[in-house]
Amino acid sequence: MPFIANTDEQRRAMLATVGVSSLDDLFADIPPAYRLAGLNLPEGLSESEAYDRLHELSRRNAVQLVCFLGGGFYDHFIPAAVDAIASRSEFYTAYTPYQPEASQGTLQAIFEYQSAICRLTGLEVANASLYDGGTALYEAAMMALRITGRNKILLDSGVNPIYRNMLHGYTRNLSIEFSEIETAHGQSDRARIAAALDTETAAIILQNPNFFGAVDDFSDIVELAHARGCLALVSAYPIALGLLKCPGRMGADIVTGEGQSLGLPLSFGGPYLGFMATRRQHVRRMPGRLVGLTEDRLGRRSFVLALQAREQHIRREKATSNICTNEALCALRAVTYLALLGKQGLAEVAALCARKAEYAKTRLGAIPGVAVKKSAPTFNEFTLELPRDAGEVVSRLIDKGFAAGFPLGRYYRGMENYLLVAVTEKRTREEIGRFAEALESVL
Template sequence: MRYLPKSPADRTAMLKDIGVATIDDLFAPIPAEYRLNRDLKVPRQMAESEIVDWFRERSRENGENHASFLGAGAYNHYRPVIIDSLISRGEFLTAYTPYQAEISQGTLQSIFEFQSMICELTGMEVANASMYDGSTAAAEAVMMAVRLTGRRSVAVARSVHPEYREVLATYAFHQGMPLATLPFADNGGLDLRSLEDAITTDTACLLVQSPNFFGVLEDVEALAEIAHRKGAMLVVSIAEAVSLGIVEPPRQADVIAMEAQSFGVPLTFGGPYCGVIATREAYVRQMPGRLVGQTTDRSGKRGFVLTLATREQHIRREKATSNICTNQALIALMANIFMTIYGKVGLKELARHNLAKAVYAIEQFGKHANVLFAGTPRFNEFVIQTSEDPYSINSRLLGHKIVGGLPLKKFYPELGNASLWCCTETSTRSMIDTAVGLVAESERSMNGTREENVEEVTR
């Protein structure tokens, strides 16, 4: 086996040194009746070239070279090549969690920079080293608010990503936390009138997403005012991190739960991504996850260490703020490099390009189909309503190697034939025009069919 660095002679010599006759003597502690005396039924050992071929085949079955309008929590942004060059360095790729600070300063300093940039972008005072993803970050942020307020129930906007809400429901259920789901208004944002009544003296926090699942910016200032007036916290989830380049961050929030996938992380069918929690300094001791802090060594030289570990499971066990151990360090490094590449000016320009593409697409689609919540400020996603079932439209788009928007029937049946579309800087005008053309054709033929049907009935 090519990964194993021992010759048969090495093995024999080592067994002799240990003082046993065969390798099976070392497995004697396992009761004989349980030992496996056959080969595992897994594929035979493959050559590297065969492995590459096997996965190439899978790649081909997985929609290579399609243009896509999908977003909905996973965004297709261009990934500068130096991200992979740098994270592929063995010293980053094959290092463990930086508990041994003296030989982990590379990882520790880069996490410190990551935390600093996330704070800068979100307007918060502290950020952790990462969570699994945006959905678990949101759930853990809510549990943090429960601990901080001593209240039990949670109000969640229905315009939060449906899968984030499902994850929250799983986490909340066994904590005995009642969840109230709040409707969206005609403008696509949280219905402010319902909010006044929904927040009670037992509400720990309100969870919203902005830009929300429909791409619409929530009125965070107004939401914070209502939540805070009633003694509840405001937790804001941000699924599309690039929006922070041009959209004012939710500074009035108490906790921000982010998904940083947009910052240079490949889609890879849903993961690994990079959740982050950011909050105010006052709340840091209730924050889950690892934190890196600055300190000095014995000669006064600046260095970095994992800190405030008394919140964590390896110290506090069942009293920890969370059970999280392994997080998404290498993915946070991708995001860190991405943020460094675009920086102060580039992130803004990148966000502006996203916005311009979405505005163009909305205008074009709007000529033929109904764009929902059209007048509300938004970032790079929008909902269109068609006469035809979006699944049918999408299967025709697929013939042009275009993946259309996400049909919303499964999550929001009341929106009928609605689908959620996303444009990023990678969406070209020509792919937008092609998609618009096919939607226009669908509308024409549906309306045409309807007229024919009407004629038939009258006849």
């Protein structure tokens, strides 16, 4: 039997100590009518058989496609050192660091992660991480409702449609009023926002770069929001923060985002990493774990989970959130990645992504019938207008070896001919060239 150490002889000795004659006797509290004779499951496999099965399943997935698919989840390169650190079982087989003396490694790594997220977002306090970018945005919205005591939320339609769906799903049982604000020319529509922002509004939720890839400076919107006592929430793409003005500088009150691009594999949707940062004055309203700096009895620098009184295991039904865990191992990956890249490296990766995207725009935009959608400036993702249905084009390009991008018609009515194309530092000039040829050939 795999993973069980005791021998039959040891089991007999232990049963004698317990004072029962068989293993089945240990389950005497289960009423006989509900006791199970057995499960209808296959027989167990050996390790090599299990490996073969998984290996075969892994080969039935098309990971060989050249990836121009983004939509908030990107094919960035992961340095080997990130995997090496995250593979240390001292980190991955530990529990939540409730016992600080036995968990300084995890605690310090999270403290450094919190610090890196603050520096990235330009805010003062970051939590130890949340499940993903979408749940982080939902938690930020709930936090804004608690802080303002108001009930209405404005949602820019440039926010990832998956996250907007999640926000609506989570709040269906609560009486929260959502208004979606359509973008104008792919960018946040100042006039519509100004008209909708009132003194009943708890928060406006924005995204930078937005789902169409457009970059923005929300300073004016934030100012307007603050003038009406409303908080500004920004969902950000962390790689872009190597280059772009950070939401903290724009005045944002809560910044969240998906940390997948910081050294986490795509892994078919998870595990990912929701980051969240805010102003110091809101720290007690923030959900999730928080590691604080302190000292031990001898005055040595130490780390410990702080402000736990906000959390469910103490506050129960009055907690700021029901969240019990964070994504500690993913946060470890992120802080390792950010440390490896460093100040210059992150800026360079960001610039390289943006430059390659501009190159892809010139190549793809030159194809007859294809137009780069005229909009605000973009970072590493942009929208192409095709002469026919983008979903169909994408399907044909799969046969030619490309994950060509995301057809916007899936989430935006009237945009059936539009394709969202993402370019990361991994895409070579040659791949971009072949992609342009393939696209031209299927139109």
